[in-house]
Amino acid sequence: MTVVLKLGGSVVTDKETPETVDDDALDAAVDAIGDAALDRLVLVHGGGSFGHYQADRHGVSLSVGSHDAPGVWAIHDAMRRLNDVIVERLQAAGVPALPVHPLSVAVRDANADLTLPLEPTRTMLAEGFVPVLHGDVVAEAEAGATIISGDELVTRLATGLSADRVGLCSTVPGVYDDDGAVIPRISGFAQVDAVLGGSESTDVTGGMAEKVRALLALDSPAQIFGPESLPAFLAGESAGTVVDGGA
Numbered sequence: 001m002t003v004v005l006k007l008g009g010s011v012v013t014d015k016e017t018p019e020t021v022d023d024d025a026l027d028a029a030v031d032a033i034g035d036a037a038l039d040r041l042v043l044v045h046g047g048g049s050f051g052h053y054q055a056d057r058h059g060v061s062l063s064v065g066s067h068d069a070p071g072v073w074a075i076h077d078a079m080r081r082l083n084d085v086i087v088e089r090l091q092a093a094g095v096p097a098l099p100v101h102p103l104s105v106a107v108r109d110a111n112a113d114l115t116l117p118l119e120p121t122r123t124m125l126a127e128g129f130v131p132v133l134h135g136d137v138v139a140e141a142e143a144g145a146t147i148i149s150g151d152e153l154v155t156r157l158a159t160g161l162s163a164d165r166v167g168l169c170s171t172v173p174g175v176y177d178d179d180g181a182v183i184p185r186i187s188g189f190a191q192v193d194a195v196l197g198g199s200e201s202t203d204v205t206g207g208m209a210e211k212v213r214a215l216l217a218l219d220s221p222a223q224i225f226g227p228e229s230l231p232a233f234l235a236g237e238s239a240g241t242v243v244d245g246g247a
């Protein structure tokens with residue numbers, strides 16, 4: 001059973017203060033992961049107040065690249081330092097975590113199509129390690145370097161490793177309906193189009209719309225849930241919103 005779990009950047013960092021870990025939230029997540037002791041677990045984490053702060057500062061995004069090496073390095077370095085903290089905490093809790101830095105293995109071509117070699121992750125898994133990837137900067141042909149989000153890594157890993165379960169641990173307990181209640185199951189985008197909006201929506205709802213669309217396209221059932229449901233997800237239970245496009 002291969003499980004891919006993303007810890008949202010806003011879950012494990014303090015979004016209000018640049019480059020600040022939310023120690024309590026991270027410790028709670030690490031304890032849950034340690035207690036679950038899953039066999040084949042791949043972790044991904046987002047940027048929160050580390051990567052997004054630096055990406056903003058240096059004007060780099062998913063679509064806007066940069067050739068400024070110090071700026072690109074500052075973004076990667078912030079993500080690497082967050083990754084260091086997460087890997088260290090996991091190891092301290094007995095989880096055999098090791099880092100995989102996308103900048104060193106992934107690349108985008110001139111059409112921005114991503115190649116993410118999975119051999120490092122696959123071999124770590126086979127050897128009993130827990131690979132920990134993170135949103136990062138990656139070299140992109142004709143653009144310098146652009147951002148790769150944790151969500152993009154999750155979908156690549158889920159497909160490439162034929163994951164059995166995928167979880168996005170976010171700051172919200174699931175996908176909300178119009179009345180603010182968590183939708184238990186989404187099996188097609190039409191079901192939530194009116195709530196999540198289309199391309200005109202704000203960043204935040206646009207972010208959730210993109211997550212749902214990407215998860216619907218996966219073979220594996222996925223779940224979006226808040227930190228309080230992480231132990232349930234790791235125990236194999238339904239948590240938050242189940243996104244299952246039946247692809």
Ligand code: IP8
Pocket residue numbers: 009045046047048051052055075079134135136137147148149150151
């Ligand atoms: O928080 C973004 O990852 P995300 C990573 O998963 C950077 O969107 C470097 C901003």
